[in-house]
Amino acid sequence: MRRLCVCFAVLLALPALASAQPPTKRAITLGDYFTQADLFGVAYSPQFIAYVEGRWQESTDDRKTNLWIVPTAGGTARRLTSDRASDRAPQFAPGAGTVYFLGNRKRDGEKHPPYDGRTQVWSIATGGGSVQAVTRVEGGIDGYELSRDGKSLYYLVHVDRIDDDWSGLRAKYGKLEYGHGQNRIGQIWKLDLASDRAEKVIDAGRNIREFTLSPDGKKIAMITTPDDKVVSFEGQSRVDVWNSATGKITTVPEDAYRKKMPSPYAWLERIAWNDFSDTLAFGVIFDGYPAEVCLAYLQKDGSIRAAKMPRPKGVHVRGYGTPLQWAGKRDHLFFLAEEKGRVRLCVADLEDLDNPKWLYLTKGDVVVEAFSAGIDAGNPHAFAAIMATPTKFADVYAHSGGGTVQQLTTVNPQVASWKLPQLSIVSWKGAGGQTVEGILELPPDYKQGDKVPLVVEIHGGPTTATYYKLQYWIYGRTLLPAKGYAVLCPNYRGSTGYGDKFTTDLIGRENDVDVEDILKGVDALVEKGIADPERLAVSGWSNGGYLTNCIITKTTRFKAAISGAGIVDAVMEWGANDEPAYAMVFKQGLPWSNPEKYHKASSTYHLDKVRTPTLIHVGANDDRCPPGHSRMLFRALKEYVHVPTELIVYPGEGHGISKLRNRRAKMEWDLAWLDRYVMGRKK
DSSP: OOOOOOEEEEOOBOOOOOSSOOOOOBOOOGGGGGGOEEEEEEEEOSSEEEEEEEEEETTTTEEEEEEEEEETTSOOOEESOOSOOOOEEEEEOTTSSEEEEEEOOBOTTOOSTTSBSSOEEEEEETTOOOOEEOOOOTTOOSEEEEOTTSSEEEEEEEEEEEOSTTHHHHHHTTTSOOSSSEEEEEEEEEEETTTTEEEEEEEOSSEEEEEEEOTTSSEEEEEEESSSOHHHHHHHOEEEEEETTTOOEEEOOSTTTTTTSSOSOOEEEEEEEOTTSSEEEEEEEOSSSOBEEEEEEEOTTSOEEEEEOOOOTTOEEOTTOOOOEEETTTTEEEEEEEETTEEEEEEEEOSOTTSOEEEESSOSSOEEEEEEEOTTSSSTTOEEEEEEOSSSOOEEEEESSSSBOEEOOOSOGGGGGBOOOEEEEEEEEOGGGOEEEEEEEEOTTOOTTOOEEEEEEEOSSSSSOOOSSOOOOTTSTTHHHHTTOEEEEEEOTTOSSSOHHHHHTTTTOTTTHHHHHHHHHHHHHHHTTOEEEEEEEEEEETHHHHHHHHHTTTOSOOSEEEEESOOOOHHHHHHHSSOTHHHHHHTTSOTTTSHHHHHHHOSGGGGGGOOSOEEEEEETTOSSSOHHHHHHHHHIIIIIIOOOEEEEEETTOOSSOOOHHHHHHHHHHHHHHHHHHTSOOOO
8 A cells, every 4th residue: 555645734813812911801700601602613704704602691500592793895794593402403495585494483473483492593684684483393393404506495303202012001101211222213304495395305224414415416425323222322323325326325334433443432423525426524522532524535436445534644523523615616524623732624635645735724822612614615625613812702704715713703892891701722741651731821910930839630531632722711711810828720641632652551540651641730839930739729520520529538748629520430430321332442342341340449448548628519400410419429528437528410411511600610619619619818
């Protein structure tokens, strides 16, 4: 086989970032968090950029989204919807005069679709006006796509099916929850937008996770699983291709994304057709290993050939998946690439797989959160993106010609009056002498030589990273520096963006190299005179909560700990959470085949060593890190070890906290806990 020659180039430059912080007026408060607008999706057209903006509302205790547009060339942004119907997934009709999108509208007195609050497709003219219902499906839909010619709309629904020999009892007692046998089977329907008539085109017999229509309108690619359980998504998801000419479904050979990958437990997502309707790209995502992109080539004889897309050394596809999109008449594939805490928009020119070309469309210290490529634009590298930097919160940017990426929105103008933290990248020698990096946030008024209290904020995953961007969220960034704390966010072993080996080094070594990497980062900041060794705290959510639990069994140097949705026992993690492959990958087997790895990864057997006052948060309905772990930790510390501890269980919440009141409660509890045990102040 010929060696692949990988060419790497930078295409576009962003405007230079400000070297100094502009004048500010006041310190950031907790309440400022809920004034933020957050961006969740974007769609490109040569005339307009559509984007989804979410805002918090006290009266409804939540954050819901509306649809906005802004001229691609720059100008005033306009809100197209205002009824907070969780609008999302915008797509332009040909000519960009109409935007289609998903939403959940419910109106008083209406008890039938489309106004029952279920998900439907809606449309609105880019010039404004009333929102029009496009679908009126009983029970709502689960996804949609507009045909390239704008004449048809395809949508996904799921129907209940009981499919085993206990179907009689399952049907009789249908309101009970069963371990298996109750399933959701996917169907895809085609809606003619002129006649408003719908016909079912696919009855897959499997759960459909997502689908996409080929540009020629003749094929539909789907990611399917045997059922709707996460456990089957991890290792049994596959790509199926339906051909309208034959009505048959062909499955993409699984060798390329199962047997030839380092783990059999990949899940698949973000499937995309090229412009010729003969090649598919889809994401192959793992716990413990770097994400990959797989390419599937449709042959003239009806067969399908699949292969992994090559990637440059040191470049990772964004952890836990990236949007994928083909653009231009050539085989250009857009995706997000991670490198050392930055996330950049990358395009791979795959015309010649023996000599592929890779280009960054953004460069420098940027974190691209979402993008949309300009399929119909004359410029093959046109795009819109949601992007943040170390000095700017996320906004909408676009490139439609020329040499720069233009900022189109300022969705949070109030930030101009805030004192912002000082962000930097710091590095140190971790376990085994490996260089480890992290994001350091210092108080806005910090001066060299100051020694300040330090909070270590550990990211989840672990197969992801903390990114080098300005971010005010509920886990401590931005708020804690405003209160005088330094915040260290370590990208410990297992994180992405630092090379494949750095990521895979964690497999079989949890509660080991990751913990040492983090503790050596604390040592480095103490040695530099930044962190006060007498005022240290550690916190994290999900895998960050797990590592917090591990760390406090190994050292008593921290004055306070905040454990959010954390794991305590590895066997219980395998048996009780919704994705057991996570445990099997990192522990390299099942509990009975590799018990020593499960024992080593657990903090259960060392909780008697904890002396750190520990605040525990968890959602009552968390399937990812079930609350039993948090209750176990609380019982050990409260009843037997007699360490100051509090357990807060959030009713109705899952792995993340979604309600405004609950987020505020978490933030207030965290501040009070740190104030008492780190700063020594009691109210």
